[in-house]
Amino acid sequence: MTARYNVLSPEFRNDPYPTYADMRRNAPVCQVDPGGMWAVTRHEDVIFVLKNPELFSSRGFGLALNPPWLGGNPFADSMITMDPPQHGRLRALVSRAFGTFSMARMEPHVRAFAEQAVAELPLGEPVDVVPPYALRIPAFVIGDLMGLPLSLHARLKRWADLITGGVTTVRPDEHDRKELARGAVADLRRYFGELLEERRRAPAEDLVSDLLAAKVDGEALTEDELIAFMTLLLVGGIETAVNMLGASLVVLLERPELWETLRADRSLIPAFIDEVLRYEPPLHAVPRTTTAEVEIGGVKLPKGAALLVMTGSANRDESQFPDPDRFNLARPGPKNLPFGHGVHFCLGAQLARMEGRLALEALFDHARRISPGPEPMAWHRTLLVRGPGSLPLVLHST
Ligand code: HEM
Incomplete structure (x- = not known):
């Protein structure tokens, strides 16, 4: 028998x-290891699932995400864990508050904040751009x-991690860590509960009021x-x-000529973001469980088999993307798989693309070029997610 692939080994990460x-x-x-989940890696099979x-x-x-010791986890009860028809009812309710109008309302805020975050990045000295750029902008959004x-x-990412x-x-x-996780659930229930109460009393121009x-x-x-x-x-x-913003800069650090091209012609940024999402997707897999015996x-x-549906692999499938390991700004072909497919297709796809575009525009205005920092970057990887855990680089004004 051949050895199983290990999707958390250092080489794989x-x-x-x-x-x-x-x-x-x-x-x-x-x-695959660890855990024996079934990995599905071809584009055609991923779409079928x-x-x-x-x-x-x-x-x-x-x-x-909801072991008995935790006493409940709102993420585990959210619509991403639901199937039709229950999922469809919730999706219909929230989609209305999440359309093009809401995105247009947000664009000036995101632009202003991205410019502010980027203006605070030092020029001419090394900086790990993950905390002050890749993380700060999405948390703001x-x-x-x-x-x-x-x-x-600043607390949002910590809650999300916990x-x-x-x-x-x-x-x-690990009783202390359990206590931390329970504390995070209690904190976010309390904050979100208070926020809902406030918006009930005084509706504002925001998603919570729309919801x-x-x-x-x-x-x-x-x-x-x-x-x-x-x-x-x-x-x-x-x-x-976070991973999308980090990966965009990894791609640009390796391709100074592409930095020049995009900086000179900002209309190419959306195509660049889409190719980054295919080439270095933030989410490499989504989980599913079979409801019956299936081939x-x-x-x-x-029945009951746990699947890792590997969109990260499908995005490099040569049957859909000729020469898949080449970063190609002008690449034709399907664009959306990094955001999933079917009923759970990412509700935030439009927002994420806007975020990627505005963050880069701000960076192009702030720095003439970028170069690698003295320390190597490190990839962070879990079963589902992959992206730069740290990304030291230098921003230059000339
Ligand atoms: C580059 C950034 C992003 C990527 C690559 C991404 C990817 C995905 C993927 C692959 C799914 C489908 C999961 C599944 O099929 O099980 C998904 C679902 C979802 N995403 Fe995103 N996402 C991103 C950003 C965002 C943002 C910024 C938001 C919200 C502001 C968001 C909100 C959601 C929601 C609510 C769902 C669940 C939809 C449902 O269950 O019907 N995402 N995302």
Whole structure:
């Protein structure tokens, strides 16, 4: 028997793409370490899974995040863990508050904040751009979207981490870490509960007020559903966008000529962001569980099998993307898979793209060029997410 692929090994964390290519060629549906989940790596199979939620449930998403010791986790109760028809009802309610109009309303705020964050980056000396740029801008965007005070933004990523990785990586005897996770759940329930109360009393021009007013067939969201959705935005909107902003700069550090091209012609930035999302996607996999015995790519899976649906691999599938390991600004072909497919397609795709564009525009105005810092960068990787954990570089004014 050949050894199983390990999707958390150091080599895989640094560069998963050769392994993905090998898997697509030799074992497109196979069990992987750690844990024995079934990895699905070909574009065609990934689309099949995501298009058929009645066969591939999203329920498993929540299980690992809500162990009995935690006493409840709003993220685990959010719509990303639901299947039709329950999912459709919630999605219809929140989509109305999340359309083009809301995005247009946010654009000037995001632009102003990106300019402010970038203006504070030092010129001519090394800086790890993950905290003051890649993380700070997405935290602002989520905070602004929900109308949270600026003083709270720094806490958002910490809460998001504590109720996801902070739950799944705890050992049974780590009582302090359990207490931290329970504290984060209690804090965010309290803050979000107070915010809802305030907006009920005095509606404002923000998403929370829109959510409170949203109705489908006369039915509104319950308090628990509202808090679960706000928690989903926190987790879904920060970690992913941090990695997108970081990966954009990794690509540009390696290609100074591309920095020049984009800086001179800003209309190319949206195409650049889409190719970054394909080439270095923030989310490499989404989980699903089979609801019946089913065959994918010639492999029979039992009912209840846990799947890692590897969009990170599908984005490099040569059947869809010729010469897939080349970064190609003019690449034709499907663009949306980094944001998923089917009923759970990312609600924040438009916002994320706007964020990527405005952050880069601000950076091009601030710096003439960038160069690598003295320390090497490090990739951060979990089962689902990958991006620069640190990214030291130097911004130059000339
Ligand atoms: C580059 C950044 C982003 C990427 C790559 C990304 C990716 C994804 C993917 C792949 C899914 C589907 C998950 C599944 O099928 O199980 C998803 C769902 C979702 N995303 Fe994003 N996302 C990003 C940014 C955002 C932002 C900024 C927000 C909110 C402000 C957001 C909100 C959501 C929500 C609410 C869902 C759940 C939709 C549903 O269950 O119907 N995302 N995202």
